[in-house]
Amino acid sequence: DGGITQSPKYLFRKEGQNVTLSCEQNLNHDAMYWYRQDPGQGLRLIYYSQIVNDFQKGDIAEGYSVSREKKESFPLTVTSAQKNPTAFYLCAISEVLNEKLFFGSGTQLSVL
Amino acid sequence: GQQLNQSPQSMFIQEGEDVSMNCTSSSIFNTWLWYKQDPGEGPVLLIALYKAGELTSNGRLTAQFGITRKDSFLNISASIPSDVGIYFCAGLNRDDKIIFGKGTRLHILP
Numbered sequence: 001d002g003g004i005t006q007s008p009k010y011l012f013r014k015e016g017q018n019v020t021l022s023c024e025q026n027l028n029h030d031a032m033y034w035y036r037q038d039p040g041q042g043l044r045l046i047y048y049s050q051i052v053n054d055f056q057k058g059d060i061a062e063g064y065s066v067s068r069e070k071k072e073s074f075p076l077t078v079t080s081a082q083k084n085p086t087a088f089y090l091c092a093i094s095e096v097l098n099e100k101l102f103f104g105s106g107t108q109l110s111v112l
Numbered sequence: 113g114q115q116l117n118q119s120p121q122s123m124f125i126q127e128g129e130d131v132s133m134n135c136t137s138s139s140i141f142n143t144w145l146w147y148k149q150d151p152g153e154g155p156v157l158l159i160a161l162y163k164a165g166e167l168t169s170n171g172r173l174t175a176q177f178g179i180t181r182k183d184s185f186l187n188i189s190a191s192i193p194s195d196v197g198i199y200f201c202a203g204l205n206r207d208d209k210i211i212f213g214k215g216t217r218l219h220i221l222p
Binding site: 004006040041042043045088090092097098100101102103104105106108 | 116143145147152153154155156157160200202204208209210212213214215
């Protein structure tokens, strides 16, 4: 969706390294989400945020961290504690929490 | 945890054929969403359904909110090559949590 920008499109992580994925939106939506997608699998929720300076763990939060310092930005950090980080990461937004979601174009994270 | 069973997992059809896929659960949902995902891209919302029995169309796509509130169906008429991709259903349950199915991968044979 044109109102959501994820970057970079491709990212490579070395052992023991933290990496940060960017998600920015210009639609003034309150809620933002991070999902992880593995091949042949559905989407699994990592973290979500309903308002600035507040966020909640999803189903698979271990090894990840987020921040929501501005309404338009919700970056995801994949920490060295995440032992299997290779996946396609999707950011999503909705006007209010758990209304219909609109997704960004994704970031493919791979391990070197 | 709560699951959505999406079927079929994959399907191979001839161009011009109609397509049907569905999503079922043992639990009740208040909203059903259907998405399409192209390779290497994010899912795009196709249709949103909010009431039991609701039938909604978007071009060649038609989706229905099952009368029991436990299932939803997506039909594509007269398929074309650009219909290829993965179709996901998602439901909003009574705890206001969104659950995703694992997707139906659509292939179109030349």
